[in-house]
Amino acid sequence: MTHARNQVARAVLEGPDIHRALTRIAHEILERTRGASDVVLLGIPTRGATLAHRLAERVAQFEGVKVPVGSIDITMYRDDLRLGPARPLGKTDVPAGGIDGKTVVLVDDVLFSGRTVRAALDALGDIGRPKAVQLATLVDRGHRELPIRADYVGKNLPTAKSEKVKVLLSEIDGRDAVELLKGAEK
Amino acid sequence: MKHLISAGDLSRDEALLxxxxxxxxxxxxxxxIKKLPTLRGRTVVNLFFEDSTRTRISFEAAAKRLSADVINFSAKGSSVSKGESLKxxxxxxxxMGADAVVIRHGASGAPHRLANWVRGSVLNAGDGTHEHPTQxxxxxxxxxQRLGRIDGLKVAIVGDILHSRVARSNVLLLSTLGAEVTLVAPPTLLPVSVERWPCQVSYDLDAVLPKSDVVMMLRVQLERMNAxxxxSAREYSRRYGLDRDRFAKLHDDAIVMHPGxxxxxxxxxxxxxxxxxxxxxxxxxxxxxxxxxxLYLLIGGENQ
Structure with a gap:
């Protein structure tokens, strides 16, 4: 981890932007899955799980469909575990109906290298066999290192590799925002 | 955390983690699918100089569920019976490149010595009458899991404290986590240094039971008793055994434990x-x- 002082944080999305992006994604999920009847939303902790719950609320609001929602921790499936000390685990909470034969929509806050999603796909495989897996992300910042793309994107955000994207959500951070932190030297 | 040798080495945060x-x-x-890929390619050696079924199987299952390679080594029929030293x-x-060594040994302090000789992590699976931290x-x-908390629980540990590594590790860990421990045993089965342990001592089980949230019964270790x-067994059982009548003195939510x-x-x-x-x-x-x-917290991260 780089610890940078005097970083300038620039807000690229404010609360209302995030609100609108999630509303659009919820509509797109309903459209693409024809009513979301067999959809399970699984967020990647910590903030992906919060976003999954927000999407489930909206889907219920728009069409009255109660979509099962949960979270899937990917720590034990990471490919960089040996590059740092052992990490604490996040919460895995698979809805009671399971994921077999369902369309699973993975939800994460930022899509970057794609390695987290790769780990999530491995984790899913150990829990069950979904009919299809889709990916929703609030921010796609580019710089993919694996052949992975998102099905639902809140905002495409061109970034330099050295920049950092920070997603703040009111449930965890007290306010909603997406901030871009300028290039910290390694 | 590099090794897990004594429950007393754990801080409150480490224990809770x-x-x-x-x-x-x-x-x-x-x-x-009861398996995680986390320790793929890592080697865990089970080094057991004393008989053990549940602890060895438990460590083996744990390592295998994390995809580690497990090598079991028991002293019987090995080079140890031919006189090889621990070192x-x-x-x-x-x-052989062991990333973790799980050791059970009849001599107190053996895991501590071992930790100086190997590069991997050492996990104490019971050393003599000293400690058994994973228990x-x-x-x-x-x-x-049963009572929802540890802080403030009143725990009675009853029986052969003198020969029990489980009792010592439990007293150390539970006091770190904020529980109040009372040891209950006949005076002959208490270690001499017990007044320095972070716990209370009683000789009267019937007086302690009504106040306890947890009663942990220990096995009388006849194999370690040379005096x-x-x-008699019957007299011990009558004064310190947990039977139906004593069980009835516990409050309704209290639980009974036994390390087996x-x-x-x-x-x-x-x-x-x-x-x-x-x-x-x-x-x-x-x-x-x-x-x-x-195992995950000790060897799941980078090699130190």
């Missing part, structure tokens, strides 16, 4: 051992998850 990690890992045991055995393991962790985990510590193996009819009656308020069977299952957590 192990318990919280175990809580997440417990879900793995409920899935159809030479350790150097052999070192040459204490799984006991704490079981208490938290008469009490007049049990001597039914001696320190615990069959009826109490099989009651729904006994955690004896779930302690075994929890042992696997707690040991998974310990």
């Amino acid at each position: 192990i318990l919280d990690t175990a809580e997440e890992l417990a879900r793995v045991s409920e899935r159809s 030479d055995t350790a150097l052999t393991l070192e040459a 204490a962790l799984l006991d704490a985990f079981s208490m938290r 008469a510590y009490f007049p 193996p049990m001597n039914r009819g001696m320190e615990i009656s069959a009826e109490v051992a099989d009651s729904p308020r006994s955690t004896i069977v779930e302690q075994v299952g929890n042992g696997v998850t707690v040991r998974m957590a310990a």
